[in-house]
Amino acid sequence: MRQSQLFTKTRKEAPKDEVSKSAQLLLRAGFVAKEMAGVYSMLPLGLRVQNKIVGIIRQAMDAIDGQEVSLTALQDPALWKATDRWDDRNVDNWFKTKLKNEAEAGLSFTHEEPLTRIMKQYIGSYRDLPKFVYQFQTKFRNELRVKSGLLRGREFLMKDLYSFTTNAAELDAYYDRAAAAYKKIYDAVGIGKLTHLTFASGGVFSKFSHEFQTLTAAGEDTIYVAKDKSLAINKEVFTEDVLRDLGRKKDDFEEAKSIEVGNIFKLGTRYSEALGLTYADESGKSHPVVMGCYGIGIGRLLATVVEIMADEKGIVWPAAIAPFDFHLVELNPTGNQTVKKTANELVQQLEQRGKEVLHDDRVDLSAGQKFADSDLIGIPTRIVVSEKTAAAGKLEIKDRSSGEVRYETAGKIG
């Protein structure tokens, strides 16, 4: 893509009402636009990153037998009344609205109920189980207070997977598979080393749920991480009882701030019983389906990566989710034809090999501005083509993360 055609631009200063580092950088670099508090639109660069993250997660969910769907955002109150989750006293973050005929409707904040109702049409026997269903869908949560830019918003894209199994053992086995898949996702997006599987409060069905917590001072959660890194415990359940259960001592842990980038939860039969999702076993006897849910907030994950990887010059994207593979910076104020030709041919050559290139072909900009933009946008590899490189017969390659510079002939790139 030619940068001269990109409708977004960078800016030197962040809007003053944005304090979060990740949001400031994403706004300055033109990845997102703020619609209102806690609500952000994805612009071309941001959407590219989001799509890469979605791709990584989709692959991981498919690998654990997930089947992708897309459920609706508009929700039927009757369904939620059946599980006692419509009343504001029980769920206080609904966005509720009215249809023209005065009937109520809600904007989905999660999808256990609608999916469970759908599954009732298809699950009747143990032979139909297990099943695993996921989606990427916008969630709406009417938070009392949003904060930290994209880290805690009112509208956000979420991957949520729901497991439908016959019994607790089958759920446990899948739960572990999901946890392993999540681990791979965080590794792939570059925050694996900082992300800890964390014991958190559970429900009636299981004592704990598990969160994936990424260590950073920008986090709003407090967790206790074992000094040997073997496990972590959310502050909300860091009690003597729990420590005894886990066979640990308080001294083994250190307190840390973190961002919750994922949550897996054993639902048990809470929703299947309330909504009548049952299956017949081999003897024909009926049982409620045992469920689990597994969520990842895409925008929050994206912002977390920015928060952690950025340096003083701007964003530093891990290769797997960068908006482009290469940022080709053409320094060509005089319109030198050899330089132009070299740049255009290089783009062609890289794209033919399946690489994505942002070609900064803008004229009338100083080298300094182009470099500053490149650093801010944070594409992993910067290639400079200029009269200088043309004269040397080599291209200048700079790694955004390490700052290392090397010189290569065109054929050796990519």
Place this chain on the structure above:
RNA sequence: CGGGGUAUGGCGCAGUUGGUAGCGCGCAUCGUUCGGGACGAUGAGGCCGCCGGUUCGAGUCCGGCUACCCCGACCA
């Protein structure tokens, strides 16, 4: 929802005892520059968050509202 703060051009900000709204960045045109956010000249761009009040006169004083940010509470 409790507490604190902010609101002036696209962005960042100044605006004194109330007296015709200013600076930097960005933008447009021209010229000079040309490898780390260059320089000069000229120019465009404002319901000063909204509503009401005081006053001859309000960006400025008073009242109300809204939005945004921060802290706290909340976050199956």
